[in-house]
Every structure is written in structure tokens, then in C-alpha cells.
Amino acid sequence: TNMPKGGLVIVKKDAVTGKPLEGVQFTVTTSDGAYVPNAGGQISSNGIYYTDAAGQILLKDLDPATYVVKETASIPGYVLDSTPQTVVVNANDTQTLTFRNTPKGSLLITKLDSVTREPLSGVRFRIAGCNGCEYPAGTYTTDANGNVCLNSIPSGCYAITELEAKPGYLLDNTTHTVKVSGGVCKEITFTNIPLGGLIIKKMDAVTKAPLADTIFKVTTADGAVVGSSNGQYRTDERGYITISDLEPGSYIV
Numbered sequence: 001t002n003m004p005k006g007g008l009v010i011v012k013k014d015a016v017t018g019k020p021l022e023g024v025q026f027t028v029t030t031s032d033g034a035y036v037p038n039a040g041g042q043i044s045s046n047g048i049y050y051t052d053a054a055g056q057i058l059l060k061d062l063d064p065a066t067y068v069v070k071e072t073a074s075i076p077g078y079v080l081d082s083t084p085q086t087v088v089v090n091a092n093d094t095q096t097l098t099f100r101n102t103p104k105g106s107l108l109i110t111k112l113d114s115v116t117r118e119p120l121s122g123v124r125f126r127i128a129g130c131n132g133c134e135y136p137a138g139t140y141t142t143d144a145n146g147n148v149c150l151n152s153i154p155s156g157c158y159a160i161t162e163l164e165a166k167p168g169y170l171l172d173n174t175t176h177t178v179k180v181s182g183g184v185c186k187e188i189t190f191t192n193i194p195l196g197g198l199i200i201k202k203m204d205a206v207t208k209a210p211l212a213d214t215i216f217k218v219t220t221a222d223g224a225v226v227g228s229s230n231g232q233y234r235t236d237e238r239g240y241i242t243i244s245d246l247e248p249g250s251y252i253v
Contacts, residue, residue, distance in 0.1 A: 003091035010057040015100035020055025025073035031066040103183040114191035119146025124164040131157040200241040210239025221250035
């Protein structure tokens with residue numbers, strides 16, 4: 001009598017939805033490292049196979065042996081599962097190995113005015129993986145809708161730090177940490193406080209006429225001078241001094 005040879009079915013699925021994944025590359029070898037052909041040696045592929053539309057690879061007419069199956073290339077949007085699986089195929093025996101790929105996630109950052117809730121463009125962020133996530137650090141700038149979007153990124157923790165605020169706004173340099181999960185778009189919103197301003201008006205106490213060329217010194221409450229002229233400002237012909245883009249706080253004039 002002759003015993004029929006065995007077979008092996010490799011199944012690839014989405015780890016979240018369970019849907020089959022087509023086009024994932026696997027390498028199949030024997031336990032001693034020899035590449036495995038298909039159909040009893042009739043089909044040679046140097047041990048490399050791709051999942052079909054059903055997310056499967058079917059190897060037929062295999063000699064009884066121990067086989068090692070390893071995913072060597074995933075498809076876009078998924079994390080490679082590089083952990084090999086080992087299986088023993090006996091005569092007249094078909095084994096099934098199932099692999100699952102975790103879909104990559106995405107991150108959407110929105111930057112708004114803290115008062116008007118209007119989107120803020122031109123805000124620069126540094127985004128990097130942290131706490132074990134090895135996503136490389138990069139600098140990103142919000143678009144016209146106040147958004148930064150990172151697609152198809154690995155699951156894990158990300159550190160977000162604002163590097164440069166839009167002119168007229170207070171920088172928020174606190175590092176925020178968010179967690180991205182596979183197959184999910186993590187949305188997070190940050191706000192910037194608009195800077196304030198100060199108008200000083202100098203006039204004659206009796207006639208109320210404006211007084212030009214009067215010099216004032218402006219400091220913060222803790223004595224730090226304001227501006228680049230040692231804190232000194234001169235009234236214009238209308239008796240006014242206008243100082244813009246001041247951080248919220250107390251000032252002494």
C-alpha cells in the first residue's frame with residue numbers, strides 16, 4: 001500500500017474584523033531550512049507563496065515532515081507578523097495554520113482657537129513614538145483646517161509637542177501622550193490661547209487733549225520689561241501707545 005501525502009492550509013485574517021487578507025507573502029521551509037515546493041514538487045517558488053482572494057495558501061502533496069511558516073511581507077495598512085509557526089504534517093493529513101495581521105491605526109490632531117474655536121493653520125508639532133512604540137520622530141504642520149493626520153501608523157503610544165504656535169497665540173509646549181489602536185482613528189483636539197493687548201492713552205487732565213511724546217515703562221508684575229526697548233514706549237500724536245501680542249497676565253505701567 002501507499003499512504004497519500006499530506007497538505008497544509010495557511011490562513012491570513014484581519015485581527016480586528018476577521019476578514020481574509022489577499023497578497024500577504026509567506027515563506028515555507030522544512031525544519032532543516034529547505035524551501036518547500038507545492039503539488040509534490042511540480043510547482044517551485046523558492047518557498048515563497050502569497051495568499052489568494054480567500055486569504056489562503058494551499059500546499060498539496062507534502063511529504064510527512066515538520067514545516068516552518070513565516071510571514072515575510074504584509075500588505076499596506078497592516079503590521080507584519082514576523083513570528084514563525086511550526087507544524088507537523090503526517091501522511092494523509094491536512095493541517096491548518098492561521099495568522100492574523102493587526103491593522104495599523106491613524107492619528108488626527110486638530111488645533112483650535114481657545115476662544116472662537118476657529119481652526120488654526122501653520123502650527124508646528126513634533127510627533128514621536130514613546131513607551132515602547134518605535135515610530136520615528138517627525139515635524140508636522142497643521143493645514144488650512146487646523147489638522148495634522150498620520151495614516152497607517154503602528155499601534156502604541158505617541159508623544160505630541162507643540163513647537164511653534166501661530167503668530168498671535170500663546171505656545172502650548174506641554175507634551176501630550178495619546179494611544180493609537182489598530183484599525184481606529186484616534187482624534188485629539190488642542191487649543192491655543194490668543195494673545196492679548198494693551199492700549200495706553202495719555203491726555204491733558206483739564207482739556208482732555210492728547211499728549212504726544214510721553215514716555216512710559218511697561219513691565220510684567222514680577223518686574224520683567226516688556227518689548228525690545230527696555231520696556232519704554234512713547235505716545236504718538238494721538239496720545240496713544242499700543243502694545244500687541246501680550247501673554248495673559250498682570251502688567252505695571
